[in-house]
Amino acid sequence: MQIAGLEHEMLDLALRMPEDLEEAYSKYAAVSFPEKSGYQNPSKIVVMGLGGSAIGGLILSDYAYDRLSAPIIVTREFLAPNFLDDHTLVVAVSYSGNTEETLRSLKSALKLTDSIVTITSDGFLEKTAKKYSLPTYVLPSGRPPRTALPQMMIALLWILEKSGLYKFPIEEAKEAISLLKELRKHYVANPEPLIELASKISESLPLVYSYWPYRYVGYRFKTQLNENAKIHAFWTPLPEANHNEIMGWEGKLQANYHPVIIRDEQEEDYLKYRIEYLKNLLRSRGISYSEIFTKGRARLAKMFSTIFTLDLVSVILALKLGVDPLPVSTISGLKSYLSTRIDPKEYSEI
């Protein structure tokens, strides 16, 4: 499929989000959990992962904030938190299965609990899951980790159901899938808004602002701009940004900023007024900004429609800049740099 006459494997991967969601739903239904505390009705869920493998947990934490009886805590560290216990469900996520941080973190987690689930496509994490007979959600292999977000989110939603915490929101998922298919049709015929946003960003430093429950949808856009388009981009959640970051607009501006604000037609007045003030402030400084409104009815569709749209913008931007969105050479370079300095035995033998 083409958008705006552009062709690229990364565009194809971004466009198949609805099918990814569908396939993951049926594939992951069968994974079952042991009948023991930690797996059943846990008091907290800790998702351990980094980057593209953490984003599902972050978005789930937004999704669950006002719905669940247990907090979802995402740790992106080398060490597991000390508060793990037999009533905590640990979800270790590493697309490659070889992320050093996640493996070290898992190693320290195993000293505190054995209620662990894994999400991975391969590597040491897969081996560890087999060795300890941990329930595993197998990701499709051979893709950039960041494109496996639909699978990770569906796996995490199934984990909530299997643990007894929250029924799989099947109606929300169906709405999300059909909305994405509609949107795709729409964008193929009318790619202009996507191209316009990409072009505004192309000569600027994008600052993403987003509020709950879309905080990490905003963070996803920042990381997609980093990884697909190879540009800097920064993200700050609202209303927190009003209590510090907003002061930056008083001083001498060091870049041609382009704020992108993620909004919802149904947002509360107290959010609307705060954004009104921010927009007035930006206009008074001659700063142009963009607003992206969520689409859909229920939360999952609103989240995924926005992720879908902004993922596409990041890929289109890469292609317009003449940048290959697929490889992440600087990250790969870091991995090979580390491989000459750290012995994998230190963290892989769990």
Added chain:
Amino acid sequence: MQIAGLEHEMLDLALRMPEDLEEAYSKYAAVSFPEKSGYQNPSKIVVMGLGGSAIGGLILSDYAYDRLSAPIIVTREFLAPNFLDDHTLVVAVSYSGNTEETLRSLKSALKLTDSIVTITSDGFLEKTAKKYSLPTYVLPSGRPPRTALPQMMIALLWILEKSGLYKFPIEEAKEAISLLKELRKHYVANPEPLIELASKISESLPLVYSYWPYRYVGYRFKTQLNENAKIHAFWTPLPEANHNEIMGWEGKLQANYHPVIIRDEQEEDYLKYRIEYLKNLLRSRGISYSEIFTKGRARLAKMFSTIFTLDLVSVILALKLGVDPLPVSTISGLKSYLSTRIDPKEYSEI
């Protein structure tokens, strides 16, 4: 007291951090907690606050990550999380006592639990605390909220002790206080490193990188640059930044960035090598950067010595830029804008 011939009330406030810590320690020892679940041995602590009133909770969450049996979760929202229950201790923090987000959040929290402690100097929060007989840590009034971090941290550490979760780290606190006094003497005689960092930042866009347990010490620096010096500054935690943000250095740079990396002489090799790679990458792109090493022996002294140093840098930068570090007009402007649009009755009558 003067540093580098500069005089300003904000400099005085920043320089009295050791006395603030000392006074708070004795003042807050007496606050007692009810003998009931939630207050005693809670399964989680939720700190609700925004900006300068949230930073203590964030830094405490770093401090506690590998030490406590309960997670410390900071929420900076209008709504309390749904997972509050009778075993959760809620700490509502608002310096002014009139922060709309915190008051709304507290209102929704009261439907789920009554195990609540407050930290405030005044306002509706103080009134609510009296009405519900909630234990209260009274902050010194008439100061910018961000300068009350020492008091907030000491109050939070006392809260851990009173709840039975963690003994007040008196030896660590003593070390921190005497180290800050030494450092102050040293900076008065040798302000050059502070001035040098301020001057490097003055013509650039600072990007703060920090890793656990100094993640939020880094975030504090970003917000102090925003509020004191009125400039933009961005913060990303490591190692997460290696999995996305680092890709930004591949593309066309949109600003004269100056990365500031917070480091520890005792850091693990796996962190050291990652920073080595980042520094090589920056050098290859001709980017100058700064490193700030923590000082002291135990964690609390390392945290506070770095906060003390970087707070001073932010104030010195403001004064060198000819900016008054004290007022935060854009934030005050937002408050008066909101006051014409939102009826305080909506959130203040708890």
